[in-house]
Amino acid sequence: MIGLGFALAYAGFSALCLAMERHHEQVFRSRRIPPWRRLALAGGGWLLLGASALPLLQALGWGMGLVFWAGILTVTAMPLAMLLTYAPRLALALAGLSLPAGLVLLLCGA
C-alpha cells in the first residue's frame, strides 16, 4: 500500500510538471503545450496526487496516514526537481514506470 502511495505521488507530480512550460521544455525540448494536453496533465496530476493519499489513509488510518503522506510528497517531489535538471528523460521514464511498479508492489502486498 505504501509503495502504491509513493508511485501515485511521483506520477502526479510528474504530470503537474509536464503541464508547466519550463519543465515541458526540459523533457520534450518544446515550450508549447497543446491546450488539451495541458488540461489533461494538470487535471490528471492533481487527481493522482489526491489519490496517492488514499492507500496510506486506508492502510494506516487518519493520523499516521496523513503524516506519512506529507513525508511521501516531500521525498517524491525533491528527487523529481533534481532529475528534471540533470536527467529530464529519466524523470519521464520513472513517471511512466511508477504506476505499473506501484500496482505490482500492491499485488505483492508491500
Added chain:
Amino acid sequence: MKDGFRQSMAWLHTWAGLLVGWVLFAVFLTGTAAYLRPEISYWMRPELALSRPGPENAAVAVAAMQAMAPDSPSWFITLPNERETVTRVFWRDPKAQGRRFRDAVLDADTGQPVAARETLGGDFFYVFHFQLHYVGVLWGRWIVSICTMFMLVAIVSGIITHRRIFADFFTFRPGKGQRSWLDGHNVCSVLALPYHLMITYTGLVLFMLMVMPWGIDRAYPGQRAAFNTEAFGNAPPRQRAGTPAPLAAVTPLMEEARQRWQGGRVGRVIVQNPGDAHATIQLIRAESERLSYNQQSLTFDGTTGALIHDSGDSGAAAEVRGVMYGLHIGRFAGPLLRGLFLLSGLAGTAMVATGCILWATKQRQQAARRGAAGFGTRLVEHLNIAAIAGLPLAMAAFFWANRVLPQGLAQRGAWEAHVFFIAWGLCLLHPLLRRGRRAWVEQFAAGALGFALLPVLNALFTTQHLPATLARGDWVRVWFDLGLLGCGALLGLLAWKVARHRPSAPLPRPAAVLALRSLAEAAP
C-alpha cells in the same frame, strides 16, 4: 509603494533568518541526528551484545532491581525494544548525596549490569538540539526557544515573500550563482514545507509551559502538580505505609496490559515504594505505538496486583499537545517513516544553510560592484564556514573521541563533548588562516575523511566492525557503519563541488544589466 507588504516581509525574512541562522543550522542538524538517538547510543557502546526483546524482560529487570536497590522509593525501568536491545533503569537512592538518582544499563536476558564505556551516546545530540551545552539548562532552552520563534517568523514571511511559489515549485537552475542558491533554498523550503512548519511549531509547543506559563499559573496558582495530574492523567501518588509486603509478580500484569491495549506493548515500568504495603506498579505503553506522546498507563496495587488506575484517553486539549509532542520527536515512526523524517530534517538543514549562503553571495555581488566587501559580509561568510562545514566535522570528532579516548579516563563522557567543541572551535579559527573557498574545501574534506575513516577506526579499536556485525546479523551496527560512509561520501561530494566550482564570468556592468532586463521585458 506597490510592493510594500511583500518587501517588508522580505526584509523580515532576511533578518529573522540570518540573525539566528547558525544556531538554527546546529539545532536542525543535531535534531535530525536525534532521530537516531537509540542507534547512536548502541553504536557508541560497542560492549553491548546483540539481544532480542522477549516477554520475560520485565520480570528479569524487576528481580535485578530487587537485588540492586531494595531500599529505593522508586524504580524506573525502560524495557528493550527493536531499536535498543538493553534494559535501562534508574532509581532514587535514599542514601546518596547530591544528585539522588542512579542509573544502570542491564543485559535484557540476564539482568546483569553491562560494563560499557562511559559515553553520552545519542543523548548528546538530542539534548544539545534543545538546550545547547555549557550554558545551563534554562539558558539553553530559552535561547533555542527564541531562535525557534525567529524560525517560525522566517518561515511564514518566507512563504509570503516567495511570489512564484507554484511556478517555481520544481525549479532548480545550477551554475548560475545567486540564482542557483535561491532556487536551492526554495526547493529545500517549499517541497518540505509541511515538515518545516510542523517541526518548528511543535518545537515551540514542547516548551510552551516554560515560555508562556501565565495561563496555568493563573488557573492553578502554585500547583503545577495538580495541573499535571489533571491534564496528563497520572495516578495521584500514594504515601508509604511503613509495613513491609512482598511485591506482586509483574508478568501477569504485563499480560493484562497487553489485553487492555489490544496487543499494545509496555514500554516502561515504574515501581513506587517496592517492598512496602502501599507499593504501586505502573505500566506505561510504548511510545512507538501511538502518534500521541501522552502516556497511556495502567497503575496496579503492588502487593495484590489489582488495577487501581487507568489513565484512559486524555481530554481533547491534552491530546492535541500530545499529538504535537509525538509528531516532533517522531518515536512512533517505523523504519520507513523515520527515513522520511530524516530526509525532511536534512532538507531543513539545507534550507538554513542555503539561506545563509544566499545572503553572503548577494552581498558579495553587490560588493563586487562597489569595491571591497564590508565587515558584515566577511563576518557572515566566516560564520557560514564554521557552522555549515565545521559542525559535521565536529560531529565526526565526537565519534572519534568515543573510539579513541582511553577507557579509564575520568569524566570520559564529558570529554567526548569537550572534543566536539574543541573541534568546532578550531573550525571557527581555521577561516582566519585560510580564506574563502579554500576554507570551505578543507573543512568539508576533513569532515569527509573523518566520517569515512570511522568504520576503519571501529575495526581497529573494537570487535564490532563491519564484517563481524554483518556475519552476526547485527543490522543496526551494519547500517550505522554504512551510514557513516554515506556521510563521508556526501561531505566529500560537497568538498569536490566547491573545489571544482569556477566563479561565474565577471558581472556585466549595471548599464548592461538594465539593457538586458528591458530587452527581456519587451520580449513577448
